[in-house]
Amino acid sequence: MTQQSIRRADPPLSDSIFKMFQMHGKVVIITGGTGGIGYEIGEELAYSLEKEFGVKAKSYQCAVQNFEEVQACTDAVVRDFGHLDVMIANAGIPSKAGALDDKLEDWHRVVDVDFSGAYYCARTAGQIFRKQGSGNLIFTSSMSGHAVNYPQKQACYNACKAGVSHLAKSLAVEWADFARVNCVSPGYVDTPMSGDCAFEMKEEWYGLTPIERDCDPRELKGAYLYLASDASTYTTGADIVVDGGYTCR
Template structure:
């Protein structure tokens, strides 16, 4: 319904597709369908992700695998399917949503599995940026604490601790990330590839 609303309000063609990001075949099928429907495919934003907080000694193999499958493997499968199209077209653009947790260890929560999945994503972007430089760019955006449902799962006490650790003493509103994604997806960043753009209100600086 949202796709139909966007199409009607803006007089554009807009369609919604669905795939399980842990299933490479489903992703491949969906992206190929996009090409059939629109004639080309130009930008992939790999934004699917989950967060969970397990003490490292208690995290089960299934819990660890699920974290990696969604956050890292899913991004890789999506990028791989997109790259096949981009290589044939001769151009394309990939933006991964990583996290400030890729470059630091958050406290007081325990989330080694999540941190590792996001750190892997940043390194994946760097590697693909070099390997695919002839036909696409690959960059990361690493948000800090964003006021979404994911953050809302934590207690107010924990969120208050985080706010005190951000120099601005507030968390980011989702709309404040728009400019970064538009920049990375557009030709305004035409010479940028393999970068990790950290947007955390200064949280990682002190």
């Protein structure tokens, strides 16, 4: 008897690195895409600015903490666009207090959006990816899933993002036959989420960040584009930390 290799075939790839990064013909869902990180991702993937980029785009209203809404919106995208290539589970909200001072309803709200909402997006997309035989899931996690931030107290947010990062690794293994799953973990980003933070707190953040500033959302585009495109076909289970060196200390 001759032994047969279980090695899978390589994906069809271009020799051009520029073509590998192209998103032509790909259908992408981005949750939380109306501003901040999500908006910048959408612009880079030619999703959110129909007139400027000449692509078909559509917005859907969805509360990610409601599984039925996530399912309905994802199904609507497939009806409208024919298939789904990439799900970017990006929607999230911050904690505003430490574990003992957080109101229970606020704790549950952050868990529902940041962790359960991420899972709901993964579940609905994963069902489609398995049926298609291909797909790509990208979570927005956080450096807060890797280190405890200071001086703000946000145990709930930190725990949720650590859960998202580990969920991504778990799904990368479970879905290896039909989809890739990865994370981007930003550091402090200049978005409305951090807009109401006190000046003194931000100064402490900068002092703890080797680059000594926060991130412009546009500086995250490359990480998401890499993971969403064919430039990363051998990348799964990765968590790309973009934090100005915060977690290196």
